[in-house]
Amino acid sequence: MASWVWWIIWAILGLFSLGYLAYRIYELLAKSGRALQEVEKTAKLFEPLVAALDQKPTPAEFEGNLLDDPAPLVADYVRGLKRREAKRAERQRRLINKLIDFNESEFKP
Numbered sequence: 001m002a003s004w005v006w007w008i009i010w011a012i013l014g015l016f017s018l019g020y021l022a023y024r025i026y027e028l029l030a031k032s033g034r035a036l037q038e039v040e041k042t043a044k045l046f047e048p049l050v051a052a053l054d055q056k057p058t059p060a061e062f063e064g065n066l067l068d069d070p071a072p073l074v075a076d077y078v079r080g081l082k083r084r085e086a087k088r089a090e091r092q093r094r095l096i097n098k099l100i101d102f103n104e105s106e107f108k109p
Helices: 003-054 071-100
Strands: none
Touching: none
16 A cells, blocks of 8 residues: 555545544533532532521520429439349349249250
């Protein structure tokens, strides 16, 4: 083949490759434009959150019961202790009954 044919082939290949590159860049720009629109929509959704983060929080005033009578609280505490002790005694009684009814043959093969 003559050398001028190779020049034409390489020129056509170069033009096709530049055209394909331009097509890919066009697609990339179109996709990035759509992605930018979605990011803008998301940024609009985050505006209230950013505004809330910018505000300084104001804690509520302490409404404690430091001057209240402690007797009801102590009574609740004592009832809780008695309830826990009763549960502990019930559990101990159940375990003792299980040991009384324990049969070693249950665990042997």
